[in-house]
Amino acid sequence: MKKIIILGLFLLLVQIVNSQALYRSFPSDVLGEERNVKILKPRNYSENPEKTYPLVIVLDGDYLFEPVAGTVDYLSYWDQMPESFVLGINQRESRYDESEINRESGFPEQQTLRFMDFVMELKQTMEDEYRVAPFTVIVAKDITANVASYYLMRKKIPVNALLQIDPDYSTLIQQNLINKLSQLEEYNYFYVATPESNNTLSELITQETDSLFATKKNLNLKHDKIEDTNKYNVSAHAIPRGLQFIFQEYSLIEGEKLLEVDLAEEMKYEGKENKKDMVRVIDRILEKYKMIKEVYGVDMKLRLVDLVTIAEYVESKKDWDQLIDIGVLAHKEYPDLLYGRYVEGLGYEGIGRYSRAIKAFNAAYGLQPAVGITKDDVLDKVELLQIKEKD
The missing domain is CATH 1.25.40.10 (Tetratricopeptide repeat domain)
Structure with missing residues (x-):
């Protein structure tokens, strides 16, 4: 019954967001083409001209944008997280091409690299056009979550938090993820949710890694193995849990x-x-x-x-x-x-x-x-x- 209620609330939030979202065609210099994006502005954006807002970027926005935006709107209404911009990138026709990894080198193919640069181009445009705070979250699922992880390989990490749903990590990411996380110096959040049947993350994030990060006050790491879920419905549970984890410092005092x-x-x-x-x-x-x-x-x-x-x-x-x-x-x-x-x-x-x-x-x-x-x-x-x- 609890699962049905959560999914029902999810559908209601999706309907509300559909009526509030801004649909926009974005001309990209990086990709050399226009891409469709969806934007949800904070409820009280126009009433607070001095206020800045975090940015939540959603890959696979064609199906993840509405549930993420609805959850952001709901949690911020109850002051469990700050009001935020939500930016969804439509990848219905391109997600596989934009998530391709070279099997020999383990690094992203050129089209994937261009897509990663395009995401940063969008981020910069949002910062130029709106009052966006210097805190960015990327939400992604399975193969696009793997792509988002490659931002950790860059010298300067361009995001502050990753919310990863049932990620399908490449061998290179599996081999380097913990090491890269341990090198982070700024305040960061890394939340990974998997169905109960997925054991890949359990092998990566163990008690040993937990103790390794115990002294790193700047890094917040959590592997959330969600019971009674599968690869299809895990998102409905992971999105609110992940956002609350990432914005735990903001939530009301209890x-x-x-x-x-x-x-x-x-x-x-x-x-x-x-x-x-x-x-x-x-x-x-x-x-x-x-x-x-x-x-x-x-x-x-x-x-x-x-x-x-x-x-x-x-x-x-x-x-x-x-x-x-x-x-x-x-x-x-x-x-x-x-x-x-x-x-x-x-x-x-x-x-x-x-x-x-x-x-x-x-x-x-x-x-x-x-x-x-x-x-x-x-x-x-x-x-x-x-x-x-x-x-």
């Missing part, structure tokens, strides 16, 4: 993960008198957004929902001083909303500084309600604290 990281941090300093170097929750959220900008090229303000998550977590720990700092940060990010001042007031109330808390709540009263907190809630807080002050 309370459970905060607890896990916090416990690990406390264990590091257990028994130590000097704990001033402990990384606080507020520091981690600031580091997260710094990383979003550095890795994905997306400069964004702190999301209110993330601030609410860390505030609730810190309040549950009764870490009142840090709660005050979160309130100050929230007010800085959202000065028109009462939330920041309200949280600041909760912090001062927690440490027993009632007069200072009342001042913060009074400041909150003059601002706009947010996240379910009303002006009546603020007044209730003020009245209760005034009673406490008299006692």
Whole structure:
């Protein structure tokens, strides 16, 4: 039943994307001919003239574009990944010619090399014509996934992430893939999904390679062996899982993960008198957004929902001083909303500084309600604290 629901959602997303996509004939200097491409622009592109967006390039766009674009649109709507451009390249008549590898040398044939250069030509055109962030993902399947892997053989890797679905790797790629990945210096993501029956990747990506990459913080590598799938339906599962893996640093903060990281941090300093170097929750959220900008090229303000998550977590720990700092940060990010001042007031109330808390709540009263907190809630807080002050 779960598989049927996923496929049903997939078909719905395809229908939505079909009505939104831009179809374009692109004259290529590299190929010396025009090629058909499909482009899905981010939903709020025109409303955010200063914002830049990652680029997701889809090979085999004649059948992979719609499911990829639909998933990007869905995940970005729920803030699980940034809004992104999706560019699909139609290869219905040419995929075999443009994926041909020389059996003797192991390197791409000339037409395949021209196609690879054409993909980079398209990438450059997108960067010239639109506000594209310096983060590019290539999505490909079986033989085109093999072709995409050859970008790793170049001196300067022109992409930041590869999402590979049931790849049909050539011997040269199988022999050099792990070595090339280990040489990467910039922040990169390499996600490979295969049906349960495919054992080729299990032989390439083993526990030994996992330990090899454990110290390389810049490389994120995952082989996802998806149960109960075959070469036809594996894409429906791999696309959302792969995109979430690639954009894991962007996704919303979860309370459970905060607890896990916090416990690990406390264990590091257990028994130590000097704990001033402990990384606080507020520091981690600031580091997260710094990383979003550095890795994905997306400069964004702190999301209110993330601030609410860390505030609730810190309040549950009764870490009142840090709660005050979160309130100050929230007010800085959202000065028109009462939330920041309200949280600041909760912090001062927690440490027993009632007069200072009342001042913060009074400041909150003059601002706009947010996240379910009303002006009546603020007044209730003020009245209760005034009673406490008299006692």
